[in-house]
Amino acid sequence: MEFSIKKRKEGRAPWLSGQIRLLRYSGPGFLWFGSCAWTWHHSSSHIEAASHILQLEGPTTKIYNYILGGYGEKKQKEKEKNRIYKNQSATHVLKLAHAIRLLLEYTDSNYEEKKYTMGDAPDYDRSQWLNEKFKLGLDFPNLPYLIDGAHKITQSNAILRYIARKHNLCGETEEEKIRMDILENEVMDTRMALVRVCYNPDFEKLKPQYLEALPDKVKLFSQFLGKRPWFAGDKITYVDFLAYDILDYLRTFEPKCLDAFPNLKDFIARFEGLKKISAYMKTSRFLPKPLFLKTAVWCNK
Template sequence: MVPVLGYWQIRGLAQPIRCVLEYGGEGYDEKFFEAGPAPDFDKSSWTSVKYTLGLPLPNLRNLPYYIDGDVKLTQSSAILRHLGRKYDLCGKTEKQMMMVDVLMEQGKDMRMAFARLCYMTYSPETKKEYLTNLQTTLKSLSTILGNQSWFAADKITLADFLLYEEFYVNLVLDPTCLDSFSNVKSFVKRFEDIPAIKKFMSSPKYIKHALNAPMAKFGTGN
């Protein structure tokens, strides 16, 4: 049986995992859950089954999940790191592995800031403030990338998958946000030109517009 990735039918926290699975070339199935309509956005499609799958620490927030035989994982970072070890995406040297870890945490911080904006505070004023702060983060990442192809090593690592997704969602929010960072723009194109990623992006299963769940104030794909 092929592995199963369970998540809401959005990009969200699962998109870097999907990209790693596509890059790894191993088949997988997806189990999509859907929230009900406003105003309640009922999540019983997930809560009614979450304790039946043998997952560790099942709770409302434990999506995505990943099941591959005896391997049953929750928490997006744990899933990514498992796949990173499987597909040799964690870096080779101790220095590279440390940088992968740091950049993955940076990617999580970027995701949290984006989520707060989209789900909680979205307005023209807060968007402007968010984008101003984003430029500071992007400048630091641009400096780290320099003239390298990838962020943490001479070959692609988990950090690149996670950071690409943060660049993608922020480009949807503001298509000009990378204009001051030509090397980061080149990184985005380089990632999208990876044959497996390019094939995924042109496939029917690729989720393009639904960045967030339907209760968000931005990025719901509507």
């Protein structure tokens, strides 16, 4: 694999761009893009993230610089290591880890990211992940996953909450927590509805029907947000990262879908205006696309 090495400012770890990418990580988390695998490195623990083809799993607090059987020299010398692996499933979207990536940046977590690609059609080979899948001690082997010391976590939302708890981004009042629970699940339902359309061979036939129902769905998000600055209330929480992610999905699919809902457009502007998020979105590390795997009909590149 070919790759280039660049150094981030303020003493952060070098990261690689190309077939393998590395980023420094200082909190729990994972990353993934395309049909690839990622690994992060944390100063006090370590994480590995692998993003492959047909499944998804989550992030961690320390990184183990291991991918495809290879170890980075720098990370190989570290004593404490955590792993995060990421894989993509035919029923999941490639961007499922995007909210986690955003949360890592927002919390100024120092992490390292690695990626490996899945095979092309017609086989879409995923042996790189399958060769490791059942050797990692995961209760429910899947991608993305996160390993933080003795903690081994799968499921993207579980990983997101794990990171959020470390940074007090899980709400304070019972009302806030109820709203967060509702929104987290609504975002997943909305995402999966879009996934079913975009992976269907009859995409062009299904798209008009989906677009017809989309305004009513977006309206519900608008009503739920109301006049609040953030979805849970006055303070940002981890569900805002999920909400931003799904709204970004929808506006990518239909650019005008938010035009009738100024509070949602304001929410997006507010989120993208956050100092850490704004800075991240201006870097080459920001990977907004593809949204789906190579097996999808729409937005697979």
